[in-house]
Amino acid sequence: MNIRQWYLVPLVPLLFLAFPCAEAANIATGVTIVVAPDAPSNFTAVPDSPTQVALSWTDNSNDLEDGFNVERKTGVAGTYAVIGTTATGVATYVDNSASANTTYFYRARAFTGNIYSLYSNEASVTTPSPVAPPPSNPSSGGGGGGGGGYTPPASTNNNVTITGWAYPLSQVTILQNGVEVLQTIAGPSGVFSGSISDFPNGAYNFYLYTTDAEGRKSTPFTFPVTITTGATTNVSNVFLAPTVGVDLQEVKQGDPIAIFGQTVPSAPIRIEVDSVVPIFADTTSTASGTYSYDLDTSQLEMGSHIAKSEAILGGLISNYSVAQAFTVGNANVAASAAAVCPAKGDFNGDCRVNLVDFSMLAYWYGRPKPPAIYLLDGKPSVDFVDFSILAYYWTG
Amino acid sequence: MKKILLSYSAGAVSSLFLFVACANAATINITVDNDVPVVGQTVQVDVTLDTQGASANTVQAEVTFPPDAFRLEKINDGSSAVSLWINPPVGSASGKIDLAGIMPGGFIGSDGQIFSFELRPLSSGTSTIQVASATVLANDGLGSPLSVDLGSVAINVDPATTSISGAPPIAPPVDYSAPNPFTPQIESDSNIFNGEYFLVFATTDSGSGVDHYEVLEVPSNGSAQSFSSWHVATSPYLLTDQGLSSDIYVRAVDHDGNFIVVKVPARYPYKRWDHWTLLGLAILVVIAVLLLFIWTRRRRQHT
Numbered sequence: 001m002n003i004r005q006w007y008l009v010p011l012v013p014l015l016f017l018a019f020p021c022a023e024a025a026n027i028a029t030g031v032t033i034v035v036a037p038d039a040p041s042n043f044t045a046v047p048d049s050p051t052q053v054a055l056s057w058t059d060n061s062n063d064l065e066d067g068f069n070v071e072r073k074t075g076v077a078g079t080y081a082v083i084g085t086t087a088t089g090v091a092t093y094v095d096n097s098a099s100a101n102t103t104y105f106y107r108a109r110a111f112t113g114n115i116y117s118l119y120s121n122e123a124s125v126t127t128p129s130p131v132a133p134p135p136s137n138p139s140s141g142g143g144g145g146g147g148g149g150y151t152p153p154a155s156t157n158n159n160v161t162i163t164g165w166a167y168p169l170s171q172v173t174i175l176q177n178g179v180e181v182l183q184t185i186a187g188p189s190g191v192f193s194g195s196i197s198d199f200p201n202g203a204y205n206f207y208l209y210t211t212d213a214e215g216r217k218s219t220p221f222t223f224p225v226t227i228t229t230g231a232t233t234n235v236s237n238v239f240l241a242p243t244v245g246v247d248l249q250e251v252k253q254g255d256p257i258a259i260f261g262q263t264v265p266s267a268p269i270r271i272e273v274d275s276v277v278p279i280f281a282d283t284t285s286t287a288s289g290t291y292s293y294d295l296d297t298s299q300l301e302m303g304s305h306i307a308k309s310e311a312i313l314g315g316l317i318s319n320y321s322v323a324q325a326f327t328v329g330n331a332n333v334a335a336s337a338a339a340v341c342p343a344k345g346d347f348n349g350d351c352r353v354n355l356v357d358f359s360m361l362a363y364w365y366g367r368p369k370p371p372a373i374y375l376l377d378g379k380p381s382v383d384f385v386d387f388s389i390l391a392y393y394w395t396g
Numbered sequence: 397m398k399k400i401l402l403s404y405s406a407g408a409v410s411s412l413f414l415f416v417a418c419a420n421a422a423t424i425n426i427t428v429d430n431d432v433p434v435v436g437q438t439v440q441v442d443v444t445l446d447t448q449g450a451s452a453n454t455v456q457a458e459v460t461f462p463p464d465a466f467r468l469e470k471i472n473d474g475s476s477a478v479s480l481w482i483n484p485p486v487g488s489a490s491g492k493i494d495l496a497g498i499m500p501g502g503f504i505g506s507d508g509q510i511f512s513f514e515l516r517p518l519s520s521g522t523s524t525i526q527v528a529s530a531t532v533l534a535n536d537g538l539g540s541p542l543s544v545d546l547g548s549v550a551i552n553v554d555p556a557t558t559s560i561s562g563a564p565p566i567a568p569p570v571d572y573s574a575p576n577p578f579t580p581q582i583e584s585d586s587n588i589f590n591g592e593y594f595l596v597f598a599t600t601d602s603g604s605g606v607d608h609y610e611v612l613e614v615p616s617n618g619s620a621q622s623f624s625s626w627h628v629a630t631s632p633y634l635l636t637d638q639g640l641s642s643d644i645y646v647r648a649v650d651h652d653g654n655f656i657v658v659k660v661p662a663r664y665p666y667k668r669w670d671h672w673t674l675l676g677l678a679i680l681v682v683i684a685v686l687l688l689f690i691w692t693r694r695r696r697q698h699t
Contacts (some may be wrong), residue, residue, distance in 0.1 A: 054572045056653070062612060062626075063645055063657050089647070089657030092572065103567030177600050178479035178500040179578075198581035201573075202602020203475035203509060207501035213679050214653040220501040222451075224477065224508065346539075348585055356583055358480055358498070359632040363588050364481060377539060384454050384531060387482055387498050392537040394500035 037061035037110035039118035040068060040091065045125040045325040050100035053127065055093045056347060057108055057120050063089040065110035065117070070095075080107065098127050112273035134370045158201065158227050163193040164238025166210040166218075167262045167315060169291045172240070173396065175207040179355070186210070190264035190289060201227050207396070208238060212262035213290070216243035216339045217395075219319050229378050242269065242291070242311045250333035251297050260292035263311040263318070269293075271309045272320075275300050285311070300328045345390040353393045361390055397416035412549040421448045423531040424457055424510070425547040426525055429664025429692070434554045435517050441525055441549075442512045445477060445532070450542055453535035454575055455510060456482075456495070458528045464489035465523040465553065466515040472651060473605035474571070478600060484606075485511045491622035502535030509569035511605070517553040522537075524550050574656040575648040582640065582663065583632070594632040597646050604651035609633075640664050 008106035025160060046054045055070060070093045071080040084093050098104060103126045110117040131376075152285045166186040174182040186192040190327045192210075203226040219241040222235040234367050242263035251257040259271055266284065269291045273279040285291040295307075306323045326335070329385060340351045341351035347360045374382055376389040423446040433439050444458060445452070455478060461468075468487040478497035485495035515525070526548035534540040578599035581590065588594060599606060610626040613636050626647060635644070640663040649655040 048572070063616075063659075089645075089655075090574075092574065092654055094572065175501065178498075202600075203477070204602075205477060205479060205499060205501075205503060209501075222501045222503065224503070224505055226475070347587075348583065352552075355480070355598050355631075356581060356596050358598075359583075359594075360585060360588055362482060363632050373587070384456055384482070384496060384533060387496075388454040388533035388535070388539030389537060391498040391500045391502070392535050392539075396500070 002330050025382050037112050037115075038066040039112055039115045040108050040120040043106065043120040043123045045104070045123040047098075047125050047127050048094070050127050051096065053095040053098050053104065053106070054127055055095060055106055055108070055123070057091050059089060059091045061110050061117065064112065066127050068093075068108045068110050069116075070106065070108045077107070079182045080105075086164075100127050102127050151320065159195055159197040159232040160204075160206070160225060160235065161193065161195040162206070162208065162235045162238055163191070164208075164236065164240065164373055165190045165264045166192050166240045167212055167243075168265060170210045170212060171260075172208060172210045175394075175396040176204050178205070178207070178394065178396060188255075188265075203227075206235075207394075208240065209395075212243040212313050213288075214243075214245070214262075215340050216261065217322065218243055219322050221319065237316060239264075239311070239313055239316045239374055241319040241321045242285075242309050242323070244307055244309045245322045245338060246272075246307060246324055246326045246335050248326060248332050249335040250327040250329045250331060251301070252330060252332050253302060254296075254298040255332060256294040257297055258292055258294055259307050259309070260290065261309060261321060262289045263291065263309075263314055265289050268312040270308055270312070271295070271307060273274045273300065273305055273307045275305060297328050302328050330376055342393040342395060345384070345393040347373060352395045353390060354396050358387075359388060361386060398688055403593075421449060421545065422446060422452055422542045423448065423545040424455075424527045424530050424532070426527060426549045428525070428549055428551060428675070431551050432554060433551065436522070438514045438516050439466075440512055440514055443510045443527070443547075445503070445508040445510050446506045447504050447508070447542070448506070449504065449534070451504050452490060452532045452538065452542060453499045453502045454533035455499070455525050456532075457530040459493045459495075459513075459525070461491045461515060461525045461527045462523045463489060463518065464524075465519055465521065466491070467518055468493070469514040469516050470651065471511060471513045471605075473511040474601045474603045474606065474650070475509055476511055476607040477505065477598075478510060479600070480606060485513070487513070487526075499535075503547060507606045519549070520553045520555040522550055524548055539654040547579040559668055569654040571650060573601075573603050574654040575599045575601035575606050575650050577656060578646075578648065578662060580644065580646045580656070580658060580660050582635070582660065588632060589634045593635045593638055593640060594633055595629075595644060597631045597633070597648075599648050599656070601648070601654075603654070605680060607649050607651045609640065610647040610649065612645040613637050613646070615642050616647065641666050643659070 010110050040057040041060055043057040049053050049368055064090060066085045067088055069082050070084045071084045073080045083095060086093055093213050097280055106123045107119045107122045108392050109119045113243055166189050168188050170186050172184050172192045173180060182194045184192050184194040203224060204223050209223045221238055241342045243261040243262055247258040263285050269283045270283055271281040271293055281293050281295060283291050283293040305325050306325050308320045308323045311318045345353040346355050347357045361374055361382060364374045370382050375384040411653055416516050425446060427442045427446045431441045445455060471485050473485055477499055479499055481497040482494040483494060485493050486494045527546040530546055532542045534542055535682045576599050578597060580595050580597035582593055584591060584593045609629050611629040611633055612626045643662050644660040645657055647655050647657045
């Protein structure tokens with residue numbers, strides 16, 4: 001080695017000074033530092049039934065772990081064996097393989113790759129002896145209570161299938177507790193079907209709506225469903241209301257105004273216009289589900305009116321459409337096209353009213369001087385009425 | 397005839413209620429599972445909404461009980477007809493539980509669960525639990541108020557020495573399931589948090605109801621040492637890392653301690669240097685040093 005090569009040797013550390021980041025260090029040394037996750041704590045075991053034990057613990061590793069291994073042994077003299085693994089951040093486990101009247105010991109540890117934490121504390125439980133079968137409907141409550149049954153853990157095998165009629169080829173949106181869970185397209189006859197699966201037991205509010213070919217939104221169809229055990233619930237004959245629009249926002253008294261919309265094909269339509277004496281008119285939808293009726297306004301008094309419609313399908317009558325306002329006056333003024341976006345509540349301009357808009361309104365709830373866009377009822381502060389208006393225009 | 401048809405293909409679906417419009421009144425009912433408890437025995441109180449045919453989308457209520465006669469043990473807002481809480485039900489030492497929330501799209505029903513709570517009688521005697529005030533707004537796009545009948549119930553607490561008549565009350569269900577999965581969203585708006593990025597989140601829990609949320613921001617190149625602790629949070633939540641280079645974890649915890657954690661990956665993760673890039677840079681540095689060395693030697697030779 002000549003003098004020039006020796007001169008370069010001291011330069012090697014400079015490379016490390018130039019690249020202080022961990023990745024550079026890894027290249028130079030080939031060492032990867034892995035921090036073992038912290039051990040879980042507060043491990044508890046509770047018997048759900050003679051054959052089921054619910055386990056829970058505290059995750060102390062900030063969800064840096066890949067998961068937890070759950071171990072069990074039978075009796076004090078038994079040997080621990082892994083009975084299950086949970087995912088990141090999941091600090092509960094149900095042991096479904098227990099036997100009645102048996103003492104078990106449980107513990108858990110977190111892991112990241114093949115690096116394991118220390119074990120949690122140990123929890124023991126003795127499963128109860130078999131008892132009489134629980135009542136078929138454990139939550140019905142008022143049955144006199146004898147026997148003291150148990151409440152099984154919630155199932156995740158619940159399914160709800162919803163079928164009904166919308167408009168030919170229209171998009172049907174299904175919301176569950178205000179959150180969009182499914183969109184489906186109706187067939188040429190307007191029939192639609194959708195299934196939502198794998199949600200826990202409980203009470204849910206379902207909310208369906210569709211839009212017609214011109215972007216008008218139907219009246220929402222809402223219903224609650226309560227499920228207490230794993231089941232498939234079929235909800236059928238959901239008949240979404242027709243849409244309604246008018247060609248004139250102001251019509252000269254005596255001139256006709258076209259009232260139109262969409263529903264299922266070839267269905268009788270009943271149009272109702274409020275007046276001193278309410279006016280009813282009947283028509284029938286076409287093969288594409290559209291309908292139109294020219295109303296003679298000479299029978300309407302001057303001023304504001306509202307038109308709405310309902311459709312008939314076999315023995316079913318839909319709910320009323322969204323009300324469409326118009327005025328009988330001295331001139332004909334064309335109506336604007338159907339609004340593509342919700343008229344109110346769409347604070348972030350994405351043509352939807354959903355959790356984001358709710359959170360934005362909640363931000364201004366109780367704060368002084370909210371911007372005018374959040375004052376849906378025109379009052380100077382955000383109040384419950386603003387939330388109600390937001391909920392009305394909800395799209396999910 | 398307005399109707400929809402329901403059938404249950406398997407299992408025991410307990411109930412499914414369908415309702416049609418409409419009238420202009422509502423009732424908030426209070427029922428208890430045992431109106432003659434003994435001191436020390438808990439009483440479950442259910443607060444339900446009967447819209448009496450109307451479609452309602454917002455409910456606000458204040459439920460009261462005498463704090464010297466009862467101790468509030470637990471609140472359960474799981475399986476509520478209220479999908480989003482403006483103010484989730486929270487009890488106070490003065491014996492008040494306030495709540496407000498919305499039901500998007502409206503709710504029509506005669507037995508919509510709003511929430512329930514458990515009271516433990518502290519002394520014998522007759523006490524009244526009541527809805528002290530309430531507002532129910534119609535789902536009409538205007539927020540029109542519906543007239544509301546306020547429910548109440550009298551509880552006659554027996555002294556502890558009195559034997560319990562009949563069967564003991566059924567223990568309330570124990571919730572072992574975590575809140576439902578959800579998807580937090582990163583948003584920004586000039587009117588919210590001065591235009592800074594914030595996080596939006598909400599979920600439901602069919603068992604005991606969501607108790608609270610926690611947020612953890614972890615730099616995408618972070619090590620364990622750089623982790624901060626979880627922060628109890630409400631939506632919208634102002635993000636600490638406005639560069640959006642952190643992974644965000646949101647934990648929803650129910651009233652029984654079950655929780656679910658969801659992750660929002662960093663929008664702009666820190667760029668990690670790949671090995672070849674580092675090797676190339678190292679070679680460039682070596683060449684630069686060599687050139688500098690040669691240049692300085694030649695300069696010395698010239699001088």
